[in-house]
Amino acid sequence: MNRRMMMLALLAWACTAAPAVSAASPPVDDAATAQALAQAETRGREMFEHDLAAERATDALLKKRMRGDSRVRGWITEPKDNRYEVSMIGEGAVVLYRATTDARGILAGATEALAVPAAPTAYQAGAAAARTLAMQSRIDACAKRYNSVVLPAPGATTDAWTVYLLPATTDPAAVPLGGSYRFDIAEGRITSQRAFTRSCIQLKRAPRNAAMIVTHMLDPTPTEVHVFWSLWARSPLYVTTGEDVIWKIEDGRIHRVQD
Template sequence: MGFRLIRSIGRASQKWLQLPFKWAYLRQMIIIRSLLIALLALSGTSILAQDNAGSSTEDQALQLALDRGLDLYRHDQAAWHTTDAMREDIEDLDGSGIRGWVVTNVETGLLVTFWKPEGDRLQGVYSAVWGDGKVSDRRILAGEEAELSATQIELIDASRAIDASALERCSKSPFNLVTLPAAKAGDPILVYLLTPQTGWDSIPLGGHYRFSVENGTVIDQRKFMNSCFDMPVKGDKKNEPVAFGITHFLDPVPTEIHVFSVFAAKKPLYVITTQNELQWVTEVSGGQPRIRRLDEE
């Protein structure tokens, strides 16, 4: 089977409880509509928000969401753009034997190495660096350059430990894969399977999963939404949305998927966390994500 890589245009994730679907949908739309009407009523004035003053546990969860969401976006962009470069540089892609890629940090950005099985080991075929908004250091690998590092092998092994066969799929396209290295010694590797965005007018908010992997074994996994849902993010010329909203049942604060989503949508995402009935806005400012809790007036 030839190498097949689905390039996403950007992505996202979240949803509502599995009440009977139509009632869940209606409830969601009523809540979101009420929130957006309130926001529109405040247009022309500033929306008050303050730095999160919650518990240390809440603050830690928010910081993790920001860090992981930004990493997801950076890794996703790196895989996307270096794949385009690889397609230009390798003439016989089907005959290359490439079966995946691995992303590691280097001084100039993110090094993406495309690999293939070679006997009882893995070998690099092509690599490029994504940094400062461009692809550089494009190489077809041979000899010693094709040898993968221990870190690369560990990340690949973690991604290959995932069994996606039982997961609910929200697209006919294969999942997009992002593997994040352990944040610090003793932490697990995080492997994400993300439903790809297939058009510019909506982003998938369901169908995203995270796996925690230690020593090649999955020790924990979660979904970020209970069902599939595509959030429309485009309108007509007279009704172009300036933000979009979602209710979230599974966590008390927005998650990394919400953060990842605002990069794809290029608009703020308002999140209502039903566990504590709080309202948040997740947005990008100066290229960096931030999460703010909205004050009730």
């Protein structure tokens, strides 16, 4: 057994048998590495909070107002005053329902059903168009159904968006990391897109005091998708990215595991 395989075997044992593996802040080899880690943490948390807001708002609206409404085509999440406004939209991105949550997904105030659909704001129209463009693109799907997270592109001052397509699952034990995609969209066209895995890898939620583990060879450091799925699963995630290079993601923070 070579050193890499031995490390992975020992780490896999530690993830299932021990309460934790010692981790520390990564040695900052260069500014690019530090920036990549910071961006992954920030973007991964944003993805999680937007997705959680959409989930909780949808659940609340289905219980009281929205069930059976065939007009609904999707949703738009927008940060407002440290909260998230979730708008359920129909054809033409008109707003049919609204709900607001905080960053923890807790409903803030009552849900709202609009007697007269409201015309979309510039933000809602732009986000809805970007979402539609990504959803209609060809991908190697790993699930029958996909959820989407639409965020303004970092530092964007014009109509620029980042859309994440994330596999959905009804299995409470599954973490469908494989098949996650990102689309960068500007001025109504896709400027770049990427897959975060080469296969439909599916992790299992770790039991208490344990962690998940995955090998990732497409990037030198963990990505925002790894941060998102760790937060979504409410489980630490170990990511190996190279020979003897192992990272730990916990509570949305990335640390390099030290020898």
